[in-house]
Amino acid sequence: MLRDVDADLLADIDPETFWDDSPYALREYVGPPPTPELIASVEQELDRRLPASYVAMMRRHNGGIPRLTCFPTSTRTTWAPDHIAVTGILGIGRTSHYSLCGELGSRLMVDEWGYPDLGVYFADCPSAGHDMVALDYRECGPEGEPQVVHVDQARDYAITVLAGSFAEFVRGLRAEEEFPVG
Numbered sequence: 001m002l003r004d005v006d007a008d009l010l011a012d013i014d015p016e017t018f019w020d021d022s023p024y025a026l027r028e029y030v031g032p033p034p035t036p037e038l039i040a041s042v043e044q045e046l047d048r049r050l051p052a053s054y055v056a057m058m059r060r061h062n063g064g065i066p067r068l069t070c071f072p073t074s075t076r077t078t079w080a081p082d083h084i085a086v087t088g089i090l091g092i093g094r095t096s097h098y099s100l101c102g103e104l105g106s107r108l109m110v111d112e113w114g115y116p117d118l119g120v121y122f123a124d125c126p127s128a129g130h131d132m133v134a135l136d137y138r139e140c141g142p143e144g145e146p147q148v149v150h151v152d153q154a155r156d157y158a159i160t161v162l163a164g165s166f167a168e169f170v171r172g173l174r175a176e177e178e179f180p181v182g
Contacts (some may be wrong), residue, residue: 009167010053015061018068025065025088031099033059034092042092042101046120050144051135053167054122055092061094063091063099068173071133071150071162078154079131084162085122086133098124106134116157119146122166130154135166 030148043049065088072083095097109115109132129151130181135146148169150160163169
């Protein structure tokens, strides 16, 4: 099954080196490991099946701030000419401010900020809500494997495809130092 194979794609990522467990990250982003019941209830609330790679990663470390925060793009965004940056990755839950169904979660972006209802917003950006990263289910449907997109509010909610899957997105994250300030 593709979902099981996709989950294995991130098995070699060490949570100790991937995440920056600052006090802020631990307080605002990181939640307890999600139970099967919590995963099912969050998926029901979001009306989407979460990618297996995302679920597997959150079972090991449920949300947080990655050490590598940039993802290259082939088109300009309001952030930079050649990349986007993420502030954090939302975990599966409701209790952390930055969790999928938390106070500052995915539905807030659609219901209050006017973002397109294309899937699940799972990563925020340094612009304080003016651009987000989402799992885009428009082509695959709510049970399929979503691609990862950047949605730029400041550019009339322009959508830039970043990766074909969550696993590809995580593997594509790069250090800020790789992008010269220009």
